Amino acid sequence: MVNYLAATSALDDVKHVINVLCEPHWFLIISVVALAVFLLKYRTVTKPAVAGTIGALCTLAFLVSCLDSNFVKIVTKADNVPIVMMMVLVGFLLWLAFRQAALNDERMERGEPLREAGADDKVLVWPDLVYIELIALVLCTAALVVWAIVLPAPLEQPADPNVAPNPAKAPWYFLGLQEMLVYFDPWLAGVVLPGLIIVGLIAIPYIDKNPRGNGYYTFKERPFAISTFLFGFVILWVVLIIFGTFLRGPNWNFFGPYEFWDPHRPAALLNTEFHDLFWQGLLDRRLPEHFLIRELPGIVLVVGYFVVCPVLLKATFFRRMYLQMGFIRYNVMAFLLLMMMLMPIKMALRWMFNLHYVVGITEWFLNV
């Protein structure tokens, strides 16, 4: 009995630590570090023994977590189940891809042909491919039918425009965008940034002039392209979806995975504007009357970010890339990259200074 109590209270301590580590800043930092370690040490991490251990530990942590009722409630919510599956698949497939990349990179160093090599090695589509497709199709159908039997599709109360649920969430695949709403005004989070994601994706093949790594798994030959893409996909898309589905509760507050979703916790207050920090904090003066002058420092900062950074980067880290890409490509790439980095930058500013807007021209709905 005593032992049992001691054990549960120890477990509660662990849960508490995990709840704290799941606060957005910790969670994001940990994810970024994990991704960085994965990319830097991909040859070691993807060795079957290491990867298997990590996978087993994650499974174990998940199973133990399922002892907690708050955790179970949130991961078994019908519409959240696909996200758990997605996390598993993303993890597994990243391993698969980087395992092959590691093998290929080692082969290239030894001067051996790639795993995918042999352009003349052709097989007939019938039967080799057609049968694979058939099997995949049957397995997929079976999985889908089981899924449909086990998990009923959710149907809540009939729509009622007068009763807003709390929290009101967009469909899960848009929750990354809804998370951006925490940090940006809707014109950026809901319109400009999603639009730029689409434009940026389409632009990728026209920006990336690196001729190597075409048609096979490798990391060594294109580290920048792959790291940038994975930062966007894993951190700014998948992790933000995890935030949105599992960790955002009533009043869009953050709740740890083992925390009860308390609807009475008040929404976070945001009251620090950059113009306050600048005029009152830094210069110790009253806010200027005219809003354009009031916002001038913020505007300078934002414009400066987009103008100075590309020039600086060109002279330092991206020198070789600039030569390879040329003026237009380089600047398009730099613009898209800086746009993407706006999100983590704004997140960090929010966590450090509780900053609301850098530029706050509320008069024109022009807030950044």
Added chain:
Amino acid sequence: MLGRLGNWVREGQIWGSVFRHGVPRDRRTRAMAILSNVFLHLHPVAIRKSGIRLSFTWCMGGLTFFLFLVEVVTGVLLMFYYRPTVEYAYFDIEGLRAHVTLGLLRELHRWGAHAMIIAIWLHMLRVFLTGSYKPPREFNWSVGVILLVLTMLLSFTGYLLPWDQLAMWAITVGSNMARATPFVGYEGPGAAFIQIGGVPLVHAGDDARFGLLAGTFVGPNALLRFYVLHCVFIPLVVTVLLGVHFWRVRKDGGISGPL
């Protein structure tokens, strides 16, 4: 006995008229099996060995396509039971589970849609990680991105149709963003400048969100509009683009591989 029956069927006129080649047992007939079938002819006759390895493509493009077909079939069946009006929509969905044999349809359709979204992201991930967007496949990547956007819009428009609280508020949250579109949303930057003699031209009754919802809130007009987009317009566009996508996979030299 069965073998004899099989041979008899396969040598008869009916079989021969449908499949214009012998049993695919040798190189020639196997090639014919692909070439003389309009569906299988999406494939080339022969393909590089690395391209069919499951560890290379993860079969994700194929699964995305298969899930799209699942959605089409279950979606058509759902349309038999569903009326896109505020009076009926919710209760039709409710009745589907209670009264319709194989009411599993809705589950298949909903989970199939989620699975398709996941599959398409993973397909994009694999195409990126193998560098398969590089020349000559740049354009097909762009076609793919459009397909990605359309797939997400398909899911988004479908999310509203059950007309329950979850549906309506999710769409409300999602479509509220359109209010803030620069210049064409009434709460967007720049909209206030679009005016004639002090009369604003962009207001809640004619801005981008209004165009999306056919109203200032998620109501009956939005339901009808989303229904038509979901069942007719977007699937048609996706089908056409899928044709382009598959055609280009072949024209760009099949599944990518090292030169």
